[in-house]
Amino acid sequence: xxxxxxxxxxxxxxxxxxxxxxxxxxxxxxxxxxxxxxxxxxxxxxxxxxxxxxxxxxxxxxxxxxxxxxxxxxxxxxxxxxxxxxxxxxxxxxxxxxxxxxxxxxxxxxxxxxxxxxxxxxxxxxxxxxxxxxxxxxxxxxxxxxxxxxxxxxxxxxxxxxxxxxxxxxxxxxxxxxxxxxxxxxxxxxxxxxxxxxxxxxxxxxxxxxxxxxxxxxxxxxxxxxxxxxxxxxxxxxxxxxxx
Amino acid sequence: xxxxxxxxxxxxxxxxxxxxxxxxxxxxxxxxxxxxxxxxxxxxxxxxxxxxxxxxxxxxxxxxxxxxxxxxxxxxxxxxxxxxxxxxxxxxxxxxxxxxxxxxxxxxxxxxxxxxxxxxxxxxxxxxxxxxxxxxxxxxxxxxxxxxxxxxxxxxxxxxxxxxxxxxxxxxxxxxxxxxxxxxxxxxxxxxxxxxxxxxxxxxxxxxxxxxxxxxxxxxxxxxxxxxxxxxxxxxxxxxxxxxxxxxxxx
Numbered sequence: 001x002x003x004x005x006x007x008x009x010x011x012x013x014x015x016x017x018x019x020x021x022x023x024x025x026x027x028x029x030x031x032x033x034x035x036x037x038x039x040x041x042x043x044x045x046x047x048x049x050x051x052x053x054x055x056x057x058x059x060x061x062x063x064x065x066x067x068x069x070x071x072x073x074x075x076x077x078x079x080x081x082x083x084x085x086x087x088x089x090x091x092x093x094x095x096x097x098x099x100x101x102x103x104x105x106x107x108x109x110x111x112x113x114x115x116x117x118x119x120x121x122x123x124x125x126x127x128x129x130x131x132x133x134x135x136x137x138x139x140x141x142x143x144x145x146x147x148x149x150x151x152x153x154x155x156x157x158x159x160x161x162x163x164x165x166x167x168x169x170x171x172x173x174x175x176x177x178x179x180x181x182x183x184x185x186x187x188x189x190x191x192x193x194x195x196x197x198x199x200x201x202x203x204x205x206x207x208x209x210x211x212x213x214x215x216x217x218x219x220x221x222x223x224x225x226x227x228x229x230x231x232x233x234x235x236x237x238x239x240x241x242x243x244x
Numbered sequence: 245x246x247x248x249x250x251x252x253x254x255x256x257x258x259x260x261x262x263x264x265x266x267x268x269x270x271x272x273x274x275x276x277x278x279x280x281x282x283x284x285x286x287x288x289x290x291x292x293x294x295x296x297x298x299x300x301x302x303x304x305x306x307x308x309x310x311x312x313x314x315x316x317x318x319x320x321x322x323x324x325x326x327x328x329x330x331x332x333x334x335x336x337x338x339x340x341x342x343x344x345x346x347x348x349x350x351x352x353x354x355x356x357x358x359x360x361x362x363x364x365x366x367x368x369x370x371x372x373x374x375x376x377x378x379x380x381x382x383x384x385x386x387x388x389x390x391x392x393x394x395x396x397x398x399x400x401x402x403x404x405x406x407x408x409x410x411x412x413x414x415x416x417x418x419x420x421x422x423x424x425x426x427x428x429x430x431x432x433x434x435x436x437x438x439x440x441x442x443x444x445x446x447x448x449x450x451x452x453x454x455x456x457x458x459x460x461x462x463x464x465x466x467x468x469x470x471x472x473x474x475x476x477x478x479x480x481x482x483x484x485x486x487x488x489x490x491x492x493x494x495x
Contacts, residue, residue, distance in 0.1 A: 062307055063307055066307050140340075140342070142338060142340050142342035143342060143344065145305055145336075145338065145342065146336075146338065146342035146343075146344070147344075148305065148328075148331065149303055149305065149331055149334075149335075149336035149338075149405075150331065150332070150356040150360070150404075150405070150408060151328050151329070151331040151332030151356060151360050151408065152328070152356065152359070152360065153328045156359065156360075160355060160359065161344055164346050165345065165346055168346070
């Protein structure tokens with residue numbers, strides 16, 4: 001037992017203390033959090049825009065088709081672009097998207113953290129868009145009709161009547177998407193970003209000792225996700241309390 | 245058309261058609277009707293006859309395939325009409341109430357007047373409380389819709405529409421989703437409203453209500469108006485075979 005403990009101590013020292021290797025983990029964690037946070041923002045903005053276009057088009061198609069103006073055709077094109085975006089992004093692996101971003105689209109730039117952030121943001125946007133659209137479509141159409149029959153226009157109906165109801169129902173799903181995003185960023189190492197996973201792997205490469213760094217990385221992710229999940233739980237309970 | 249319109253007619257429907265699936269399904273197949281100010285019109289007919297579609301077309305919740313709908317002389321099915329302004333003057337009550345579940349009763353009733361008519365909150369709430377008093381629900385002002393019974397919800401839905409001070413009220417089977425013992429309380433509110441001179445168009449299966457309250461009854465079948473007349477003419481002296489058959493089933 002004592003021998004095992006001594007081994008453990010030596011292993012720990014080798015992987016984290018020697019040459020201040022723990023700093024890699026800190027740097028990696030920093031990058032992971034940075035990428036997650038900013039791609040979350042990009043994803044949220046993109047998702048809201050795409051969901052707004054898609055559901056507005058679906059809900060108003062009949063009314064717009066009756067009097068075909070220029071706006072109708074512009075809207076139809078924008079809607080088609082959004083659909084294409086959803087298909088391509090959800091139909092290809094995030095790693096491939098990341099590599100395409102890094103080696104083709106931004107081939108001249110070597111700002112790897114920024115490129116990874118954009119790639120993950122665009123990826124997350126597609127999922128957020130579908131979560132939001134699902135939320136909007138799940139609201140009974142009678143709510144729309146009641147709003148419209150009182151004289152609210154489409155946007156006002158959305159703002160005062162639909163969105164507050166959607167918000168409650170999609171919030172847990174949306175938070176889960178962010179937890180998934182956090183873990184997905186672990187493939188950023190493919191384009192040379194030193195994120196948490198890559199940092200652990202770099203230590204492993206130096207020390208030829210896999211156990212310590214990889215388990216440490218796994219534990220850090222686990223702690224982050226557990227904290228996030230419990231926050232979501234608190235939020236859910238609070239929302240349930242306010243609705244009667 | 246508008247010059248042909250009688251001066252006191254509020255709604256005039258001309259050749260209204262609603263087709264689905266490229267004309268295969270004809271929900272409305274050429275409906276002509278005129279509603280006068282202060283008139284209570286009850287629309288009856290078998291299910292699938294197009295009576296709900298007709299009613300919903302009147303405020304463009306259904307978009308007609310063909311035809312014109314003149315409201316106060318303006319064709320609301322035409323191009324470049326601000327339909328939202330027209331809807332403010334046309335209250336609608338739905339079969340399934342459609343109260344906003346995330347708002348209190350008071351908020352349900354004041355959100356439209358404060359947002360659209362730019363009324364102050366005090367003014368809108370005062371009006372709402374008056375109306376709640378009339379329907380006997382002033383003690384539920386701060387409740388949420390899920391805390392109310394079906395009959396209460398529908399009474400709230402009626403006064404919510406009235407908060408916008410509409411010229412016309414449309415009722416789309418307002419008692420069909422209610423337990424039988426709650427039908428009476430909703431019909432009572434509607435009767436009160438009719439006595440006050442509100443222009444009302446009611447789609448319903450309540451033949452007793454039609455006979456008692458309606459100025460005119462319209463019988464629809466297969467997307468057209470088959471017969472119309474006073475309640476006495478329709479119920480006691482039906483001319484068409486289809487109406488006779490329908491009445492034999494429901495009465």
